[in-house]
Amino acid sequence: MNDAPTIRRRGLVAAGLSLPFIRSAAAQQASGEPYVMGTLFPMSGPNAEYGEAFTRGAQLALSHIAADNMLRRPIRLQAEDSQALPQPSVVGMNKLVNVDRAVWVLVSWTASSKAVAPIGDRAKVIMVNGGAVGPDLSGLSPYFWNVIALAHLEVPVLVDYLTRHRNVKRMALVYVDDPLGDAILGQLRTELPKAGGQLVGSFSVPRAAQQFGPVAARVRQTRPDAVYIASFGAQQSQIIKGLRDNGVTQILCSYSAFSIDSVRQLPEAVGALYTTQKLDFESGDPITRRFAADFRARYNQTPVAYHANYYNAAYLFGLLARQLEQANEEVNGESLRQAMLRTRTFDLVGGRGTFDDQGNLMTQMQVNEIKGAGRTEIVQG
């Protein structure tokens, strides 16, 4: 009982000290404070190359939003390092939601996205994924949207192409032991028989595995026509090199993860095939052309699908927030979601895209072939 007054006093002091920091969203809006857009990308570790690529796409979108004076308030990009792991992602998401008060968070990685989705869902913060392809990311939350084609859209396109144009009947799979790898395994088991093919072997590898000579020996034994690699980051390049150095000469193929520079410039990756959403940077579409030209000028690099995805993910915020500002509505997760549902169709990089009821941006797909020295060629689409 003696402690009660102390607690009350402490509570009063704490409440008094926190008063200056308690401000409504409306008050923040009126003061012109920046909107906070969070990013949860791997910025360190073996997958940091993706984080850098994703961030570049988002940064370019923000510079275009600012250059076009789309919004009354500026946007602040707040980065948190997910390390491509669920636990650091949850820590980062909690900080973005509770400390930085982000209204829009760009997320990546299937396992990380699934880990943070409940936090964003509770706080009604929009989460936009442009990098992860696990099919169960569809409909994860009303506030979780995908601007990338998920595996259930990528795998059938590649299987169809391989069986019809490359006479592939037997496919082996090397896949990382995580939700993404499991999802691709499930898709191949379903799609290959439909196309008259067969999954002749599936080899799961831990996320940290680095030596693939022994795996190559097992893959060779299955006598495949093609080998699907479902991994990411430094590991997928190691798998490609490990297979090629150890006698696997068959077609190597994958999903959009192959579009990063370290894969496209790997000599052993020449001839490898991968799917992405349809992207023609030389098209007549002005948004795509502007994106490609400015990206090359700013980063001295040819853009790839991931750059475009996260550009779209960030630019979409500009489009929706502008609608809300023009209608004098508060910009928050719920109002942004309502604005998306009202509009559905947006002009973005790659052309016009429409969100379905699950929050997935529906686009056409293409199959790309790596030609060496960073060059790729569209072979279907």
Add this chain to the structure above:
Amino acid sequence: MLFLQLLINGLQTGAIYALTAAGFALIFGATRIFHFAHGTAFTLAGYAFLFAWRADWPGWAGVLVAVAAATLFGMAMERFVYRPIQRHEGSFFTVFVAAFGVGIVVQNLIGLFAGRGLATVDTPLSFGTEVLPEIFVAPILWIAIGTAAVLFAALTVFLTRSHAGVALRALAQNPDLIRTYGLSANGLSVLAFAIGSALAAPAAIITAMTSGLNEAIGHQVMLISIAATIVGGIGSLRGAALAGLMLGVAESLALQFVDTQWAEAVSFLVLFAFILFRPSGIFGVAAAR
């Protein structure tokens, strides 16, 4: 045939593990410092060779640069990180955190300057050709095994025949006695770090040619080095080398019997078995209670 192919792959991996583990064991055995940044020396050596290769330097020059990078890093760690901590009687945990912190800083610096993602040395030495039906062997296999054998022979001669080598072994046994004989424990400690770190360089170069490098590769190297040091017997150089080789072979041969998912777990199953049934390791001496 699969067994033979896996054995060949295992020997190549095992030679790399043996070199890195021996370096770590030499440092730990002589100085009792848990040099967690040994993986960082490995990473630096690999990237030093990579830069030299990309600059079209001759191969021998690249090797020298890699060895110099690892050696200087090891010596700098001893002089500027571990010695000040030990002067203030810092705990094992302090040493570990300091080494871990340095590792993180170097990892990020490498990412900053060398770019993120996989980096490889593109050479035909790593490309396997079919020497028997279903058996692929790359020239790098012979380089890995030969390098490991020559370096261990040289190290054994050094530790048994030279004054400095004998003094290093004495440092591991009784540092106070070293001082009594008028030898510099600090100087010997630096020597242990220099040689131990230099041993990581050939392994890093071979790794750059085979599986490639990324800035975070040091952590994996450390896990194997620690496991090999425990399995080999703490303080035993030949034990760590043999255990490294054994872990590499076991990891590869396991694929004959289990799913690929379990290959790396086999290393730690071996470690677990040793901890349970022979805690002193292969060549370790059981401590009396």
